[in-house]
Amino acid sequence: MLFNSLHFLVFFPVVVGLYYGLPPRWRGALLLLASYYFYMSWRAVYALLLLATTVLDYYSGYRMSQLPTRRARRPWLYLSLVSNLGTLFVFKYFNFFRDAAVQLGSALQLPVGAGPVLGLLLPVGVSFYTFQSVGYIIDVYQGRLAAERNFGRFALFVAFFPQLVAGPIERGGHMLPQFRREHSFDYVRIVSGLRLMAWGLFKKVVVADRLALLVNPVFNNPRQHPEGPLLVLATLAFTFQIYGDFSGYTDMARGAARVLGFDFNLNFRQPYQSASVPEFWRRWHISLSSWFRDYVYIPLGGSRVAPARAYGNLLAVFLISGLWHGANWTFLVWGGLHGLYLVLSTWARPLRERLAQLTGLAAHPGLRRGLGVLVTFGLVAYAWIFFRANNMGDALFISRHLFSGWHNLHGRQLTTLLLDFSQHYRPELAVAALGVGLMLLVEYAASRRSPQAWLAAQPFATRWVGYAGLALLILYLGIFNSTSFIYFQF
Template identity: 85%
Template structure:
């Protein structure tokens, strides 16, 4: 079931209405049943996998909660990690490593008898709910969180439908106490949640899905669109598409949870206004970034063992992050690029400070930050090529041809080239440009004050005029073809 589908348009009001109508003791079972129904709408059989993960991690956490030392807890930790990571490996990575091993053996001229490939369909959201459950287990093992004794409450923590398939990746210490509380109907909170859902839907169907009509033809057949201006246009379009798509999902998830009385952590904070790559990762997919920081980077040693070890840890974390996104070399390169960006940014910090003083930029902080934002955006946009490309060959081809076709082109020439490309996409280009402009305006205005707070402070007539305008934009400019969210594939 997709948030941008008619199915969800019926499902959510029914669930919310029943939730507030029922006595508090029946609300948890209602949400759990609704969450499993939500998940089963894709492939019912995989609800068994979700249930098995839940039962095993509940048992492991419950047993660890009754043991005093880490040594006693360790077998249950290993049991949970083996189960969760083993599930990810079988469904997501087995074929990738099988093929990689065969390629390596061929390059070394070694005999290799590859077994048959597994023809398994990747369960929707498996990487998200697996990481959420693993985070809970690690917190219980470390003693940072008391084990949840109520099986139904823990099952709801793992399967809660707003964030089940694409996050945010929540922590047990944040969500489990919320599931213990009673949430009554609150008009202001419900309206705030619905506003957030509407804005997320706008991002998805008006911005992201409209940009997809420009991005897909180029990235699916880059050799037919080899001119640099078109490749740059498609790269920029995807840069905004993936942000609008993923943050749009997050807004809708946070909004749906808020309607019901639950608050998720913020997952995006104007990432394309970041003035450095480290700042970008403090603003982009915050729940995953913090997960890797707390459960991988710090256990590896973080920066405690000196710069060289810290650089190595950063590279490991971002290579793993790339692999988390998908079993493809393109994702590994994308992760590796960001790892190198972070290493270079940390290593060059003294040089940047010296250059700022030498050029006088230190006396102009706004100009300096503006240059940082532009450079960071360019680096991030370039890395998105590898994220979006269907294979490594396409990504390399696009990278090599970004600069081609510009020679001799002036304003009229570039316009003619873009017009030729857009002969079938003229409405999409215009609508996408306006939608991105509106998105950027809201992002820029919201850098110091929440757009939600700004809207809530307006007079009643102005608010309802804004709601009506947003609804009209969604209805008349949205792309309603049940397009899945990009991060559902992870």
């Protein structure tokens, strides 16, 4: 079930109506049943996998809570990690590593058997709920969190439908106390949640799905569009498409949870305003980057070790992050690029400060930050090529041809080239450009002042005219063909 589908448009109001109509003691059961129904609407049999993860981790956490030392808890930790990550490996990575082993054996002329090919459909959201449940188990093992004794409450923590399939990846210490509280009907909070859902829907159907009309023809057939200007345009389009798509999902998830009385952590904070790659990762997919920081990077030693090892830790974390996104060499390269960016950023910090002093940029912080934003945006946009490309051959072709053909083009020729390519998509591209501009403007304004505070200061009529305007933009400019969200494949 997609947030941008008619199915959800019926499902969600029914759930909200029943939720506030039922006595508080039955609301948790309703949300759990609704969450499993939501998940089973894709492929019912995979609800058994979700249930198995829930049962295993509930019992592992419960058993650890009865043991006094980490050493005594360790077998239950290992059982959970092996089961969760092993399941993720079988469904998501088995064929990738099988093919890699065969290719390596062939290159080294070793007798490596091909082995079986598993024709398993990747369960939607498996990477997200697995990481959420693993985070809970590690927290219990380390004593940072008391094990949840109520099975239904823990099952709801793992399966809560707003963030089940694409995050944010929540922590037990943040969500489990919320499931224990009663949530009364609150008009202001519900309106705030609906407003956030509408804004997320705008970013998905008006911005992301429109930009996809330009991105898909180029990235699916890059050799038919070898001109540098078109490849650059498609790369920039995807840079905003993936932000509109993923942050749009997150806004809808946070809005839906808010309507029901729950708060999710912020997952995006205007990432393209970042002046460095480390800052970008403090603003982009915050729940995942903080998960890797707390459960992988810090246990490896973080930055408290020798510089060479700290750089290795960074690279390892981002290679794992790339692999988490997909079993493809393109994702490994994408993660490796960001790891390299971070290593170079850390290593070159003294050099950057020295250059800023020599060039006078240190005395102009606004200009320095503006240059940093431009450089960071360029590096991030380039890395997105590998994220979006269907294979390494396409990614390398696009990379090699980004700057080809520009020297042969004058202003009129460039305009003609772009218009010829987009002749079937001119209205869509104009709408997408308008949507991107509005999205960036609104979110920049939101970063300067709380939307809640600003709206509270506006007259009732002004607020509702704005809501009606947003609804009309969505209805008249949105693409409603139930296009899946990009991060559902992860």
